[in-house]
Amino acid sequence: MSENARLHEVITQSIHRHENWLAFDLFMAAALYTPELGYYSNSSQQFGALPSSGSDYITAPVLSPYFGKALAAQLQQALQATRTRTIWEFGAGSGALASHILTALGDTLERYIIVDLSATLREQQRLTIQRHVPEHAHKVHWIDQLPEKFSGVVVGNEVLDAMPVKLIHRLQGQWHERGVSLDATGQQFCWDDRPTSLHPPVTIEGHADYLTELPLQAEGFIRTLADRMECGAAFFIDYGFPEHEFYHPQRSMGTLMCHRLHKADTDPLVDVGLKDITAHVNFTGIALAAQESGMDVLGYTTQAHFLLNCGMLDLLPQDQSHASLAARSAAFKLIGEHEMGEIFKVIALGKNCDLDPLGFANGDRTHTL
Numbered sequence: 001m002s003e004n005a006r007l008h009e010v011i012t013q014s015i016h017r018h019e020n021w022l023a024f025d026l027f028m029a030a031a032l033y034t035p036e037l038g039y040y041s042n043s044s045q046q047f048g049a050l051p052s053s054g055s056d057y058i059t060a061p062v063l064s065p066y067f068g069k070a071l072a073a074q075l076q077q078a079l080q081a082t083r084t085r086t087i088w089e090f091g092a093g094s095g096a097l098a099s100h101i102l103t104a105l106g107d108t109l110e111r112y113i114i115v116d117l118s119a120t121l122r123e124q125q126r127l128t129i130q131r132h133v134p135e136h137a138h139k140v141h142w143i144d145q146l147p148e149k150f151s152g153v154v155v156g157n158e159v160l161d162a163m164p165v166k167l168i169h170r171l172q173g174q175w176h177e178r179g180v181s182l183d184a185t186g187q188q189f190c191w192d193d194r195p196t197s198l199h200p201p202v203t204i205e206g207h208a209d210y211l212t213e214l215p216l217q218a219e220g221f222i223r224t225l226a227d228r229m230e231c232g233a234a235f236f237i238d239y240g241f242p243e244h245e246f247y248h249p250q251r252s253m254g255t256l257m258c259h260r261l262h263k264a265d266t267d268p269l270v271d272v273g274l275k276d277i278t279a280h281v282n283f284t285g286i287a288l289a290a291q292e293s294g295m296d297v298l299g300y301t302t303q304a305h306f307l308l309n310c311g312m313l314d315l316l317p318q319d320q321s322h323a324s325l326a327a328r329s330a331a332f333k334l335i336g337e338h339e340m341g342e343i344f345k346v347i348a349l350g351k352n353c354d355l356d357p358l359g360f361a362n363g364d365r366t367h368t369l
Contacts, residue, residue: 007037007273011189012182020181021192025217027180028164031272033117039273040118040162056276057259059158060237060303060340061097064330068100070312071155071235074359076105078153078233081355085110086152091159092116095128098140101155102129106136113152114142146228154225154234160286161238161278163221165213167256168198173207175199180269189269201285205249212247212254213279219289222349226293231352234295235359237303239343240281242368247282255280283347284369290349298348299360300369304341306359307334 001009011030015022032039060067079085085108092098092114102112116122122142130137167178176193183190204210225234240246246255258265260275268277287297301309316331317324335341345365348357360366 003037003042004271004273007031007034007042010034010037011180011272015180015182021179021194022181023177023179024167025164027189028268028277031268031277032162032164034273035119037273039276041120042273043120056261058262059093059096060334060344061100061157062094063340064327064334065096065100065103066312066315066327066331067307067334068097069104069315070307070310071097071237072101072104073310074235074306074357075101075153075155076108077358078235078353078355079105079108082151082153082232082353084152084232086113086150087111088113088115088146088150088152088154090115090154090156091162092125093121093157095125097155097157098125099129099132102133102136102139106133106139109136109139112136112140114140115144115146116142117144146224149228149230151229151231153232154229156234156236156238158238160215160218160221160236160281161240162276163215163218165215165217165256165279166198167211167213167254168196168200169193170204170208170210172209178211189272191269200247202243202247204247208249208252210249210252212251213256215279215282215285218281219285222286222289222295223293226290226295226349226351229295229351233298233348233350233353233355233357235346235348235357236281236286237306237344237346238281240283240345242365243282243284246280246284281345283345286347287349287366287369295349295351297366297369298350298355299357299364300345300347300366301360301363302342302365303344303346304335304337305363306346307341309359309361309363 014030035041089098114125129140169176169178175196177196177198179192180189181192200212256279258268258275258277316328333339
């Protein structure tokens with residue numbers, strides 16, 4: 001039986017255990033994180049520049065090493081401000097970002113700790129780091145959950161968008177929670193909406209049907225991070241919006257997306273385990289969760305502003321060789337308005353540290369949250 005078929009059976013059994021209705025956040029968690037079978041745990045190749053590699057999407061660190069090199073300038077400032085020498089990376093993906101940060105900061109770091117649940121991705125990360133920064137590989141450690149108390153600088157690139165979300169659906173003026181059931185054959189997954197007391201944190205104007213997400217797990221993660229951090233700063237890079245844009249009346253189909261072979265679709269119920277499932281980040285919710293739990297919001301801006309503030313342009317090679325031209329072309333995609341520069345945002349959070357982060361010197365949008 002294939003990994004995909006085995007995962008289908010695992011989720012089917014879970015639906016039966018939950019009286020034939022599985023809330024979507026539980027379905028998404030199973031599809032992505034079931035050990036050995038979920039999308040992030042199976043043998044599929046997620047990261048790559050082209051579909052021909054068998055990959056499903058590209059991330060900024062895979063696209064260009066100058067993402068990590070620019071980010072390293074911000075991390076170095078935060079390490080100095082917090083008087084710590086440890087970086088904690090959540091969801092390290094292919095290990096590309098870790099290797100780029102270690103290249104830039106390895107001599108000043110004592111430890112680089114990766115928090116990742118996937119044994120498959122951990123091995124990929126180990127190989128990447130060993131290949132590119134063998135001199136610093138001994139500083140890298142893997143854990144599957146945060147200790148009760150910690151200090152240091154946290155980084156997470158495209159980690160919040162992969163946290164399971166609840167789906168809620170306004171039908172004829174009544175909010176329903178969207179779950180997953182089995183169709184009449186008992187073989188296929190299908191949508192099943194049930195009335196709920198859940199609702200968005202803001203009023204959605206109008207009476208038209210409206211589908212959206214509640215990213216409760218991401219906000220819970222931030223609260224746990226705040227509770228356990230004694231002294232430190234955290235930087236999260238992801239695609240998303242402030243709350244007033246996230247729940248805009250015209251965004252009536254939500255932001256849930258699936259990715260496979262560099263193509264996007266909106267149906268997470270097919271090819272389960274073979275494609276990524278993500279939702280955009282409500283950065284207002286992230287900021288409020290942090291503030292309510294004792295952290296400060298240190299900055300919020302676009303990826304373009306952040307990388308420019310961190311001096312990325314000064315890091316790029318300036319000669320006219322083919323390699324340098326290709327490097328500049330890839331790096332400019334990180335900051336292009338119609339590429340990754342505008343849709344991706346960066347939020348900085350801090351606790352018990354005196355830090356005015358350089359990545360937000362120009363273009364800070366904290367006031368929009």
